[in-house]
Amino acid sequence: MPQSAEKVLDHAKLFHEPEYQEMFARKREQFECPSSADAVAKQADYLKGWEYREKNLAREAAVINPAKACQPLGAVFAAAGFEGTLSVVHGSQGCVSYYRSHLSRHFKEPCSAVSTSMTEDAAVFGGLNNMIDGLANAYKLYAPKMLAVSTTCMAEVIGDDLHAFIETARQKGSVPEDYSVPFAHTPAFVGSHVDGYDVAVKGILEHFWKGKTRTVNAKINIIPGFDGFCVGNNRELKRILDEMGVEYTLIQDASDQFDTPSDGEFRMYDGGTKLADVADALNAKATISLQHWCSRKTLDYAAEAGQETASFNYPLGVGATDDLLMKISELSGKAIPDSITKERGRLVDAIADSQSYLHGKKYAIFGDPDFVYSMARFVMETGGEPTHCLATNGTTAWGEDMKKLLASSPFGKDCNVWAGKDLWHLRSILFTEPVDLQIGSSYGKFLQKDTGIPLVRLAFPIFDRHHHHRFPVIGYQGGLRVLTSILDKVFDKLDADASQPGKDVSFDLTR
């Protein structure tokens, strides 16, 4: 009997037991009508070759394991970064359960959002009544300070007009006359979650800024972008800005919302950009975005409002952090303090200490466009060679940006940029042109299993490792963490490769 009370075996070990293994073999032989073991082995082998890769890359319609989500996820994440704000997603209700689950699985935190629960009748007659009832119930039950509306693709296909619906709901008394209900149309069949983030933030700014007169002050608005590491990153960013003495407003800060304490109380809302600060942000001197591809429309809007704008690609690594700090210094007139210069030196020191293990290492990097950009840049700073850079939600323009970046360093000259490709493409690519390490999200674990290339988890979503997002990856301090994460994999691999009997001469104590 495989199971016992003394040593309880769960799925990890139970099914390795002979009783189960024999049962599996019986099932396969007698009942499954499988392809022959030979055919399976042949096909598995064929999947690793160049011929399959070419067929794979020739796909025009089927998408397999895309590394992107849909717009409303970005909108729900965006809303979580504002004080007391509840997302109302107009459309089918299952979608909202998916967004909530997805974000909870990454952050290991509650994620609240409501749906207007549209069904067949709403598909025929439109979802106006769902909006009226939805806003009324959400307002009454959950006492939010703001209801941020976005849409599922159902509402978009039937063409529901959010602005008109919200105004009608307001007239019908669902929410008070002067209550904030910003909105954004977020069709899932356009762009990805990074675009949903963009339009949702823009919608909120528009709600507070439209028709207001701007009186310029010295503040700088900073939009972090869709970031699975917002908990660690936003706090690190605030620390740096405070250290510099910059006056700023972080617009969309979900760091507290997705990191509430366990003390007996469930906080449905915690932290976030104060609504009064969002309104006042119109008067800021400038708005900068930490993630260009998450904020193109928002920055256009800020520019229209008369603000100076600038965007970055996720300030991770030495040069990217330098660029951000110099821009902030320029805009604010505040010098970069010695304390931060020292931090920079420490990151450079760490890279120097470890450079012999990093120089010439080849990487595959996948994730959101801004992340891939900065990760490639940092890898090159350490002497690594980005070899495959892939963003399923990367546009042609992103691809051009990437190529420019890679051309700027001899370490980037052999890199392939894969804009719009998916992780099944990457599988073929990694088999035919292998690398030393892959950097991306938890979805890379399937690639690791198949190709044996170790995965460094540094991109959203991370479902299968805990708490990484609590630590920053941006700025010089964050750079240390990224560096250490990469090095741990490098060293683990060295040890693993030196662990076979007869091949263990390199099992060194000191490295």
Place this chain on the structure above:
Amino acid sequence: MSRDTENDAAFREKLIEEVLSAYPDKFAKRRRKHLAVSKAPEETAAEGESVLSECDVKSNIKSIPGVMTIRGCAYAGSKGVVWGPVKDLVHISHGPVGCGHYSGSQRRNYYNGTTGVDAFVTLHVTSDFQERDIVFGGDKKLEKIIDELEVMFPLSKGITIQSECPVGLIGDDIEAVAKKKNKEINKTIIPVRCEGFRGVSQSLGHHIANDTIRDWVLDKKAIEFETTPYDVNIIGDYNIGGDAWASRRLLEEIGLRVIGMWSGDATLAEMERAPKAKLNLIHCYRSMNYICRHMEEKHGVHWLEYNFFGPSQIAASLRKIAKQFGPEIEANAEKVIAKYQPMVDAVLAKYKPRLEGKSVMLYVGGLRPRHVVDAYTDLGMEIVGTGYEFAHNDDYQRTGHYVNAGTLIYDDVTGYELEKFVEKIRPDLVGSGIKEKYPVQKMGIPFRQMHSWDYSGPYHGYDGFAIFARDMDLAINNPVWGLFDPPWKKADQKFLEAAE
């Protein structure tokens, strides 16, 4: 807790009134019908029934907008539950990218096979609809996808098309595409109209998926298969964490031959030959009763509900199943029950003292809110509240057999209600889903995900029960729950305040 059933019941009735008072009037009225405290049978008119208590709530009706329902959609019911686990078919999430992305690889339907070669469960295959597909329709693209999938996965046994919301709204004819491509590639292609806006929950997706098995899989080809009088199918077990395997082992041990598993670790061949079985054994009644009824009518295959959660129900189920097959199998069942009894005793000896008297609130899908009750009872624990996301009336009728009078019953509970119920009742454990996990834990109440087994399992069968007991113990008896209050907020507080 329910030593004082009457008081508990009164308290819970009051609790229902309290949560309803938070709603706008119109919706308080609607929600009232979904909330109840179960009553002892003598209080109801239905005399002579074997039910322990009555759980009379409205169910399977639309969720109210804006209340934070925990339900999913028809796509989740079809792709996520019924079809997704079938391992040698490629399942296309047909529409925009999100649905397949969020549901992909999350349900832990274990399977044996080489992923991407002869098994495809954890792949996310999507048509990734763009604006032009909405405008011009997705049928042409779907045809092309099927061609491309043939090149990518030639060893697949077929394809299912899992419709997402836009497909049904833009008037695509996926059935026509399926028929056409079926002729061209000579593989089974199943179009499923499980758009998320259909119906009120996952439940309609189960039904639609069952109907497509009837219409596109069964009786489509001549099946050559040598039958025995002991052939059964496991129906409605999705092999979460390996559940169906732990179940299969027991059925094999009592001398039955499992010729098909629906749909955990299933192959198309197992589904096609199902009507050849002597008996269909159904675990998740809610999601697969439809196809069992069909096979009964059309093929004369009877079906039997069983419950493999916890030793009491396992033994009762094994006996019930064995009875259908005569004395030899019945004797085998007794042998198997006796064989596992020492292990069960050891599990109970180890864990029952640590769990006895602990109270539990459940909120799960359409089966487990009743089916797992006796597994808790076996451990000496007590269910004080339970409810379903997407049950129908016949599920609530079946629930009375499991729960005591005075149990709080909640149908399609809202985030607000569940939070208040948990906060006021403060059970020792809550079993629900990922969306409920963290709010409950923040309140200092232990929690186990009862959809995914919280990444553990299997929980079915005797092998599973040991894991179930271990998991409930580790959740409840972890020291972290004692760390919530800082010491300076406890005993020393007055002293410090005085010193200030």
